[in-house]
Amino acid sequence: MASRLTVSNRAGWGFALPGFGLIAVFIVLPFFFAFYFSLTNQRLISPNPTEYVGLDNYRSLLGLAVITLEPERDDAGAILRDADGAVEYPRVRTITRSDAFPQYRGMREWFRWQSGDNARVVIASDVVFMKALVNTFLFVLVVAPVQAGLALGLALLINQRLRGINVFRTIYFMPVVVSIVVVSLLWRFIYDGNDGLLNNLLSALTFGAFQGRDWLGDPSTALGSIMAMSIWQAVGFHMVIWLSGLQTISPTLYEAAEIEGANRWQTFRYVTWPGLRNTAILILIVITMQCFALFAQIDVMTNGGPLDSTQTLVFQAVERGYGRQDISGGSAISVILFLIVLSISLIQRWLTRER
């Protein structure tokens, strides 16, 4: 009887269709289109018909090789050195433009290192993309653990029975509701090399000993500055998720721990942390996905510079797909990004699986 009341193919489909239809058209379809476009030379607007190009887009993104350069020698075979005493090598383009090495055509130097007298040079089809890939991973590897850890610390701090604790919770969460775009522009002022708040505060705190620096204009600090700001903005979000995890742990467990005479660390280690397992998995996956999506901060603060030190995958995808109207190139980066995100969440699930 009960089941006959709920069986209804017509109403069931009818009610689900608007929502499912929109998701199918605006999420599922473009998702598959990303794969399809990445195998073509699709452009946003083009008079020419779109052609299938196989894996060309991926090749021109991921092409990578190591070449060895031998030092230039004079007629007697002695190594030539320039005025500063550095060994002279032939230019990389003598190889990448040579007909003898068609496989290296169009590649550019990414970085090199010394190996005996020879120089090993890593050349890439797309050096900017490689830098974007490395920066994105760097961002994830630093921000995900630091932000998750700080968020847990804040959650423990806020999970106390104290008068007025809600006021603090409200304040810690506040940056989360502010747009990352607003936050980025605000922090551009804070990080500013000439008039920035951070420089002036540091200088005042050290009685003038701190020499101001251009945080976002210096390749060695730009990405780090963006990381710090991103953590500041989003840490409250994950604090709240940790907090809801903390509140699912039964108080009787804490009472038992107290009776057993457990100290604070032992209580955390054997009661709190095991109770947070699922929350931890969720938070890591959520933060990782958010970190890989890094875009607005870059677009507002640095445009990928200085010297490509803040290029990221999404920024590159947008620069191609929208900026250069190269839908296929942007789609290829999107697909690579999706595959990375997917494999990382699978790895995270596997590492944290129930044993």
Next chain:
Amino acid sequence: MAMVSAENRGLRLAVRYAVLTLVAIIFIFPLLFMVMSSLKPQAQLLADTSSLRAFLPVGDISLQNYSDAFRRAPVATFMVNSVLVTGITVLLSLAICSLAAFSFAFLEWKGRGVILSVILATLIIPFETIAIPLLLMVSQLPWIGPGGLEFGWLNTYRVQIIPWVADGLTIFLFVQYFRDLPRELIEAARVEGATWFQVYWRVVMPLAGPVLATAAILKFLVMYNQYLWPLIVVQQESVRPVMVGLGYFFQLNTAWGEVMAYLTVITLPVLAFYLVLQRAFIASIASTGVKG
């Protein structure tokens, strides 16, 4: 002995509050700095950054920066656009996602499991990975306009609204909530002859207050703060939302006071909203973590 421990407790309490306050300063001072800077003329603003005056409304305070910012950019238009796009999307989303979730939670129909799995699987797709192919799609999608059939959704409200109406997370939140409602209510209503739509509208929705608030707040935050999508699909000022309108304030030699005024104008409504409804805001973020 007892006195020592009371003193101790007082000290520990003081340390706790000191730590809490220190952390609070880290979170609130940059925002305070934004609001205070918006009230000061450029010269004073820059001078103030080297002392605590940066966080205080002191000196030559005025709303001059605000009127300058409004003169530099059509701020009011941007605000109206953002409010329209956000408001319409939130309402449509609540209606369409709750209806779909009702069907998944209470009705039995062929294909239900598969369709729900597909919807939940989309949660793993970051929007950033579909933005570019979606851009091409919406540049060619058809629409029935006042002049008949037309193609291309760029530079419209609909391109900012329709792709955002339905999403896996919102449907998931509704399904979770509906499954915890007592099924007897639904069955009783059916026995009394109510149509499925009446059950949805008269029985379930009146009970859905908390999840409606959660879904509305999450959608509101996503929509109002949105950047990447409107950046690539909207070039016309007449439909541009506030976050993209920020581009007016990017140039070198920025008048920081004006920038801060613009940031304050577009942020204060959200902050006010948050401060009034902070419990609901925090609960809605927390609920994204439940059983995820």
